[in-house]
Amino acid sequence: MSSISIIGLGNMAGALAGRALAGGNAVEIIGRDPAKAKELAAALSGATVGTAGAVPAGDIVVLALPYAGAAAVVSEYGDALQGKVIIDVTNPVAPDLQGFVTPEGSSGAQEIAKAAPAGAHVVKAFNTLFSHVLAAGPAEGRPLDVFIAGDDAEAKARVSAFIESLGLRPMDTGKLPMARALENVGLLELGLMTHSVKHTNFSLGITLLS
Numbered sequence: 402m403s404s405i406s407i408i409g410l411g412n413m414a415g416a417l418a419g420r421a422l423a424g425g426n427a428v429e430i431i432g433r434d435p436a437k438a439k440e441l442a443a444a445l446s447g448a449t450v451g452t453a454g455a456v457p458a459g460d461i462v463v464l465a466l467p468y469a470g471a472a473a474v475v476s477e478y479g480d481a482l483q484g485k486v487i488i489d490v491t492n493p494v495a496p497d498l499q500g501f502v503t504p505e506g507s508s509g510a511q512e513i514a515k516a517a518p519a520g521a522h523v524v525k526a527f528n529t530l531f532s533h534v535l536a537a538g539p540a541e542g543r544p545l546d547v548f549i550a551g552d553d554a555e556a557k558a559r560v561s562a563f564i565e566s567l568g569l570r571p572m573d574t575g576k577l578p579m580a581r582a583l584e585n586v587g588l589l590e591l592g593l594m595t596h597s598v599k600h601t602n603f604s605l606g607i608t609l610l611s
C-alpha cells in the first residue's frame with residue numbers, strides 16, 4: 402500500500418484517486434479551493450483532505466495540474482516536498498498541438514525537477530493515459546501500460562508498486578530526460594485523436610512477443 406497526496410481536483414486527480422482508493426492506498430486530496438477539495442474527497446469515499454502549501458501526508462505526491470502552473474506550485478510548496486516522490490503527469494503541449502511550451506532540449510518533468518527541493522525525486526508517469534481510460538482500468542483482458550521515467554531507482558520502484566496497486570503495468574523507460582519521449586507520446590496521442598482515431602477511447606502500450 403502507498404500513501405498518496407494528489408494536488409489538483411480535475412479529471413486526472415479524480416481518476417487517479419478513484420483507482421488508488423480501490424487499490425487499497427491511502428489518498429489525500431489537496432486543492433487551492435478547500436471547499437472544492439472537500440467536495441471531491443466526499444465523492445471518493447475514503448479520501449482525506451489536505452491543506453494547500455502544507456507538508457502533504459503522502460510519501461508520493463501527484464501533481465495533477467496544468468503544466469503551466471506545476472513548477473510554480475512546486476516552488477510554493479518548497480521544503481514541504483522534501484523527501485517526497487513527485488509524480489508529474491503533465492503534457493506541456495502548445496495550444497496548436499504541434500509542439501511543446503518547454504525550453505528546447507528539456508521536458509516538463511525536468512523543468513518541474515528544477516523547482517523541487519533537494520531530496521525530492523520527480524518521476525514522470527501517467528501522462529500517456531487519458532483520464533477516462535485510466536479511470537476505467539484494464540480493458541478486454543489487456544494490461545494498461547504506464548510509462549515512467551526518473552533518475553532515482555528507489556523512487557521509480559515506489560511509483561511502480563503504486564501503479565501495480567492500480568491494476569496497471571509499469572514500464573520503466575529510463576532516466577528523467579526520457580520524459581521528453583513520454584511527452585512526445587502524449588503529443589502523438591493528440592495527433593491520433595485529431596487525425597485518425599477521432600476519439601480518446603484508446604491507449605498506447607507494449608505488446609510483448611514471445
Ligand SMILES: NC(=O)c1ccc[n+]([C@@H]2O[C@H](COP(=O)([O-])OP(=O)(O)OC[C@H]3O[C@@H](n4cnc5c(N)ncnc54)[C@H](OP(=O)(O)O)[C@@H]3O)[C@@H](O)[C@H]2O)c1
Nearest residue numbers: 409410411412413433465466467468470491492528531532
Ligand atoms: N485529462 C487527461 O486525459 C490527461 C491525460 C494525461 C495527462 N493529463 C495532464 O494532467 C494534468 C491535469 O489535467 P486534467 O485534465 O486533470 O486538468 P483539469 O481537469 O483542468 O484539472 C486541473 C486541476 O488543476 C488545478 N490547478 C490549476 N492551477 C493550479 C494551481 N496553480 N494550484 C493548485 N491547483 C491548480 C485546478 O484547480 P481549480 O479547480 O481550483 O481550478 C484543477 O483542479 C495536465 O497537466 C494534463 O496535461 C491529462
